[in-house]
Amino acid sequence: MLTAFISHQDCEQHNMGPEHPESPLRLVAIKRQLERSGLAQQLDHHSAVPALAEQILLAHSRYHMEKLAFQLPEQGIVWTDDDTALCPHSLRAASLAVGSVILATNRVLNSKANNAFCAVRPPGHHAEHELPMGFCLYNNVAIGALHALQQPGIERVAIFDFDVHHGNGTVDIFKDRPEVMVCSTFQHPFYPDRYSYLERPNIINCPLPAFSDGYAFRKVVEQRCLPALQAHKPDIIFISAGFDAHAEDPMADLRLHEDDYRWVTQLLLSVANQYANGRLVSVLEGGYNPDALARSVEAHLQVLAGF
């Protein structure tokens, strides 16, 4: 198994201030853990290039892009909502995050890698068609899915989102696109509570009450997500890989552990093997305890890389 690891140093330049949990240290912790364990040497490393405007426009309006560019400060920080901010480097980082997913998708579709992980920030799954929110500016995974659909032989895509927060942005973008299935497990009631009750054949929302553990998570994935994915028969699978449902995460109250991430990764890889020739692209979303995040990403990548 060849797993591409795609990132860019400048994703660490996006900085919303020393108190903000979505910190550059998250990527530092992940890279340090992979170096320390030796797993980094087993991965195929690539540095992203910034996305083109027309790629970002696959999922967002021109107004969304222009408004962010207008708000971008020359120095200091500007808040776009209560918890999302721009610094002078934020849009370059956001564009590199999207560019990472495009590169990952191309490498997987061109059989240069079996699967890929994008270690990027800012995250993306809360960004709606015309609204940045929840630390997210551009919806990285949605743009990757729409880019994949432009490639020959890709007619159906599945996105699996196991971040503790509901991926409202991804649902907003795909609610009327039946060729894209969005499966989400998330704590509920909880932020952001937009679209969490939406029921569509291609939108599989799996709310979990606070303090749910790995057993409850695995049960809902097996009972609701797995049959839906098997019926959809995706040509490629994307993962919105947020690790903030971890028991040690400070932001939320689910109780997952590294083994649960190992389990769900194995399950998604077997669905990809069954329907999609193994094609799978995983994209970092949340995860705010740097240590638990780094261990969880390592577990996720061990499975992707076949260790």
Ligand SMILES: [Zn+2]
């Ligand atoms: Zn999250």
